[in-house]
Amino acid sequence: MGTIMDIVTARDPFEKEFHQAVTEVVESVKPVLDKNPEYRHAGIMERIVEPERVIQFRVPWLDDQGKVQVNRGFRIEMSSAIGPYKGGLRFHPSVNLSILKFLAFEQVFKNALTTLPIGGGKGGSDFDPKGKSDYEVMRFCQSFMSELYRHLGPDTDVPAGDIGVGGREIGYLFGMYKKLKNEFTGVLTGKSLNWGGSLIRPEATGYGSVFFADEMLGTHNDSLKDKICLVSGSGNVAQYTTEKINQLGGKVVTLSDSSGYIFDEKGIDGAKLQHVMYLKNVKRGRIKEYVEKYPEAVFTAMDSASDHNPLWAHKANCAFPSATQNEINEKDAQNLVNNGITTVSEGANMPTTHDGIEVFLENKVLYAPGKAANAGGVAVSGLEMSQNSMRIKWSRQEVEAKLKGIMHSIHSACMGAAEEYGTPGNYANGANIAGFVKVADSMMDQGIV
Numbered sequence: 374m375g376t377i378m379d380i381v382t383a384r385d386p387f388e389k390e391f392h393q394a395v396t397e398v399v400e401s402v403k404p405v406l407d408k409n410p411e412y413r414h415a416g417i418m419e420r421i422v423e424p425e426r427v428i429q430f431r432v433p434w435l436d437d438q439g440k441v442q443v444n445r446g447f448r449i450e451m452s453s454a455i456g457p458y459k460g461g462l463r464f465h466p467s468v469n470l471s472i473l474k475f476l477a478f479e480q481v482f483k484n485a486l487t488t489l490p491i492g493g494g495k496g497g498s499d500f501d502p503k504g505k506s507d508y509e510v511m512r513f514c515q516s517f518m519s520e521l522y523r524h525l526g527p528d529t530d531v532p533a534g535d536i537g538v539g540g541r542e543i544g545y546l547f548g549m550y551k552k553l554k555n556e557f558t559g560v561l562t563g564k565s566l567n568w569g570g571s572l573i574r575p576e577a578t579g580y581g582s583v584f585f586a587d588e589m590l591g592t593h594n595d596s597l598k599d600k601i602c603l604v605s606g607s608g609n610v611a612q613y614t615t616e617k618i619n620q621l622g623g624k625v626v627t628l629s630d631s632s633g634y635i636f637d638e639k640g641i642d643g644a645k646l647q648h649v650m651y652l653k654n655v656k657r658g659r660i661k662e663y664v665e666k667y668p669e670a671v672f673t674a675m676d677s678a679s680d681h682n683p684l685w686a687h688k689a690n691c692a693f694p695s696a697t698q699n700e701i702n703e704k705d706a707q708n709l710v711n712n713g714i715t716t717v718s719e720g721a722n723m724p725t726t727h728d729g730i731e732v733f734l735e736n737k738v739l740y741a742p743g744k745a746a747n748a749g750g751v752a753v754s755g756l757e758m759s760q761n762s763m764r765i766k767w768s769r770q771e772v773e774a775k776l777k778g779i780m781h782s783i784h785s786a787c788m789g790a791a792e793e794y795g796t797p798g799n800y801a802n803g804a805n806i807a808g809f810v811k812v813a814d815s816m817m818d819q820g821i822v
Contacts, residue, residue: 378396380419391474394723395478397805398805408794417813426449427448427450430521432517442513448496454481455811456484457526458492458531459484461495462533462534463497464497467499468499474495480494482805483808484748485811497538510545514549515549517546518546527559531754532562543561544564547561547564559758569760571757573772574750576616579720581746581748581749581779582747583617585784586741589800592739597621599623600618600623602624603689605627605628605685605724607629607649614693619642623691632661632674635671637670685701685705688712688713691717694721696721697724698721698724701724719742720746721747722743722744739798739800742801742804748783749776749779787800787803
């Protein structure tokens with residue numbers, strides 16, 4: 374492990390999120406490398422931590438006052454060993470190379486787990502869509518795509534949405550791609566249903582995370598019925614996580630955004646969730662506005678100076694971190710354990726720190742890492758690509774059944790790999806190993822490229 378991490382940290386000394394993601398995988402796959410020395414001889418780890426291609430470009434655009442603004446655009450094409458690059462675009466002020474490289478690295482193994490033929494990539498910009506008019510977002514997206522289009526294609530690189538990139542942004546990006554290339558191809562996923570999108574795609578990440586949690590509980594003859602659940606975030610993933618938990622008989626009592634979180638002891642039922650969707654998707658407001666309509670709920674403002682997040686300190690059975698990276702630290706993880714959490718399913722990418730994961734594993738929590746639990750989003754993106762290629766559209770029931778089947782397969786692969794390499798029940802190890810072996814074997818087949 375030391376050698377690989379020494380290489381990574383020496384080459385990119387300031388990319389702490391990327392270091393964190395690589396460390397987690399390298400620790401998990403050491404037994405695989407020991408058992409298969411041919412991987413070491415072929416430099417698989419040295420190659421897998423280095424992106425195949427990193428694209429960075431400037432994005433100039435005009436705001437509504439006619440002033441020129443300039444952002445940075447990125448695309449990390451990490452691995453095409455098992456298919457075209459696939460992974461979301463993130464528009465957020467925090468976006469930098471470290472965050473996108475960690476996301477692209479995770480995406481490689483997540484996509485391998487889906488059973489679909491898709492490689493791993495990630496991209497985005499430090500542009501912030503919050504507070505921007507539709508026209509400003511459109512002008513930015515068109516400028517962004519006027520460079521990125523050169524690197525995309527249905528058999529090359531197929532981006533999707535992520536934080537800050539929803540249906541509106543995908544529409545503007547696709548429109549510009551279509552104009553520049555003069556072709557209508559499935560080069561972006563998360564499209565509107567009218568022009569090539571798939572049913573269940575908006576719901577897929579959240580639904581998949583809940584399906585995975587239910588699979589884990591099923592190994593203990595249990596289910597989500599009557600479970601109290603903590604969910605963070607209030608965007609797409611959190612919304613549909615809440616919806617599916619409700620459908621399976623659980624009760625969600627928290628949601629959050631960057632301003633703070635709400636705690637509703639009575640549960641965020643279907644009607645309340647519809648109000649959250651209006652607040653966040655239509656009004657583009659803040660989660661604290663929830664308590665104006667439902668005063669029995671309590672809003673707690675975020676305290677950036679605090680060493681923990683009080684959202685994770687409520688009594689509950691299951692936790693679904695669905696906001697962003699590193700939102701559960703060691704103290705948060707201990708608070709969850711102390712308050713009765715038995716199951717954690719990550720809807721976000723790497724939301725738990727390394728120390729937090731150790732707390733979960735030491736306390737025998739059923740812990741599903743994001744690369745397994747939130748793979749439903751990219752899985753249905755892959756299904757959207759298939760539908761686009763065949764010029765057909767599957768029904769909602771067909772797509773949800775395929776999604777549920779894929780999450781079942783991912784769960785089985787994680788369980789099997791963890792057991793084979795001596796850590797039964799450790800889904801973190803299982804996910805890393807199962808994804809790694811598929812990518813490594815493909816790289817071995819294709820030679821040193």
